[in-house]
Amino acid sequence: MSWNNQNTCANGVSERGFEVQANGRKVPGVYWLPEHADRLVLLGHGGTAHKKVEYIADVARQLAAKGIASMAIDGPGHGDRAGAAAKSEPVDFAKIWNEGGGHNGMLADWRAALDFIETEAGPRPTGIWGLSMGTMMGLPVAATDSRIKVALLGLMGDWGPNSAQLLTLAPQLTCPVRFLMQWDDEIVPRTHCLNLFDAIGSKHKTLHANPGKHQAVPAFEIAGSVDYLDKHL
Amino acid sequence: MSWNNQNTCANGVSERGFEVQANGRKVPGVYWLPEHADRLVLLGHGGTAHKKVEYIADVARQLAAKGIASMAIDGPGHGDRAGAAAKSEPVDFAKIWNEGGGHNGMLADWRAALDFIETEAGPRPTGIWGLSMGTMMGLPVAATDSRIKVALLGLMGDWGPNSAQLLTLAPQLTCPVRFLMQWDDEIVPRTHCLNLFDAIGSKHKTLHANPGKHQAVPAFEIAGSVDYLDKHL
Numbered sequence: 001m002s003w004n005n006q007n008t009c010a011n012g013v014s015e016r017g018f019e020v021q022a023n024g025r026k027v028p029g030v031y032w033l034p035e036h037a038d039r040l041v042l043l044g045h046g047g048t049a050h051k052k053v054e055y056i057a058d059v060a061r062q063l064a065a066k067g068i069a070s071m072a073i074d075g076p077g078h079g080d081r082a083g084a085a086a087k088s089e090p091v092d093f094a095k096i097w098n099e100g101g102g103h104n105g106m107l108a109d110w111r112a113a114l115d116f117i118e119t120e121a122g123p124r125p126t127g128i129w130g131l132s133m134g135t136m137m138g139l140p141v142a143a144t145d146s147r148i149k150v151a152l153l154g155l156m157g158d159w160g161p162n163s164a165q166l167l168t169l170a171p172q173l174t175c176p177v178r179f180l181m182q183w184d185d186e187i188v189p190r191t192h193c194l195n196l197f198d199a200i201g202s203k204h205k206t207l208h209a210n211p212g213k214h215q216a217v218p219a220f221e222i223a224g225s226v227d228y229l230d231k232h233l
Numbered sequence: 234m235s236w237n238n239q240n241t242c243a244n245g246v247s248e249r250g251f252e253v254q255a256n257g258r259k260v261p262g263v264y265w266l267p268e269h270a271d272r273l274v275l276l277g278h279g280g281t282a283h284k285k286v287e288y289i290a291d292v293a294r295q296l297a298a299k300g301i302a303s304m305a306i307d308g309p310g311h312g313d314r315a316g317a318a319a320k321s322e323p324v325d326f327a328k329i330w331n332e333g334g335g336h337n338g339m340l341a342d343w344r345a346a347l348d349f350i351e352t353e354a355g356p357r358p359t360g361i362w363g364l365s366m367g368t369m370m371g372l373p374v375a376a377t378d379s380r381i382k383v384a385l386l387g388l389m390g391d392w393g394p395n396s397a398q399l400l401t402l403a404p405q406l407t408c409p410v411r412f413l414m415q416w417d418d419e420i421v422p423r424t425h426c427l428n429l430f431d432a433i434g435s436k437h438k439t440l441h442a443n444p445g446k447h448q449a450v451p452a453f454e455i456a457g458s459v460d461y462l463d464k465h466l
Binding site for chain 1: 430439440441444454
């Protein structure tokens with residue numbers, strides 16, 4: 001559980017690398033901190049990407065501009081994890097996910113990372129942002145960790161290696177949720193996305209659907225997702 | 234085609250009644266004008282309501298605060314129309330709709346009303362806002378009148394007396410569209426709303442779905458709908 005001295009600073013936002021341990025797994029993470037931050041958002045990247053992929057760093061910058069710190073970890077079998085195999089389109093996504101710790105390991109990883117950041121910086125109003133595999137992580141985290149007060153989810157359905165857990169946990173969500181979907185998603189079919197949105201138990205939940213394929217989320221929805229977290233934190 | 238001297242003014246917004254004729258039908262309308270307005274929105278009310286029902290007047294006020302004039306007419310068989318029978322929940326909505334002019338009459342009514350306002354105030358960037366029966370009117374108007382540059386629609390599907398025309402015209406829409414739906418709509422079933430959103434041809438279209446019944450659209454979505462029109466006009 002320590003900072004790893006992989007530090008940078010740009011436009012007043014410091015970026016610090018860290019590593020935590022969970023169930024014997026080393027979990028690489030990154031923490032973005034603007035000069036003044038009284039809130040925190042956890043950022044979950046998508047499949048085949050990593051904790052500092054361009055769109056995650058972009059959301060981190062947009063959050064920082066609103067005075068919100070953020071933190072990301074590499075997902076199971078992804079990024080800088082030992083033996084990570086998901087740097088390009090995975091042949092067997094479920095295999096990589098499960099060998100990297102799977103659903104329960106993922107939950108332990110996020111809890112360890114948030115514990116570390118809270119130990120370092122103190123507890124703050126906290127939300128989560130995650131699309132695609134980021135929702136395979138973010139939905140269970142939001143449903144099981146009472147520190148999460150708002151969630152931006154989407155591009156996921158009752159689909160993939162933890163689909164059963166997603167459907168079980170979605171009704172347990174109580175925080176406000178905005179759920180993005182791509183109407184012409186070629187990876188997670190439309191009906192699966194609608195099923196998962198339907199299962200979310202939160203009283204305040206809103207679905208936003210736009211035309212286009214899985215990775216074509218419009219820029220205005222990304223900016224809107226940051227506004228949404230800013231408003232609800 | 235004239236103002237009818239039913240005028241009021243509140244908080245800097247003047248409200249002027251008018252009447253136009255279309256195919257021999259007298260069409261009662263109302264025009265809201267803030268002190269400075271360089272844009273116009275047509276407002277379509279829902280079934281059993283009328284042109285000045287509380288939520289229409291509320292949207293008109295919110296638009297006025299952004300410097301946008303607005304105009305509403307009573308729908309077929311509604312409000313102050315001769316022989317209007319839809320002042321309470323209609324026994325036979327299709328009968329009232331058809332006897333009040335039906336789909337084609339409705340299109341003629343809106344065209345006559347917009348012609349009148351443009352003759353009086355000149356052409357301006359124009360959008361349309363209509364939910365439920367307001368979409369039964371607003372979608373066809375937006376699809377057939379090239380003066381309409383943006384549309385806020387919803388609470389409707391391939392459903393009701395002009396469902397065939399809605400499905401025929403939706404693919405012809407080209408302007409940006411935001412489409413609201415209520416996830417637990419007890420009047421227009423979910424799948425019908427999704428079908429109509431799916432049929433919309435506009436490159437830029439976004440679906441917003443929230444929990445609750447037909448008339449329970451959250452206030453933040455109404456405020457957001459005004460922001461949307463303001464941004465796109």
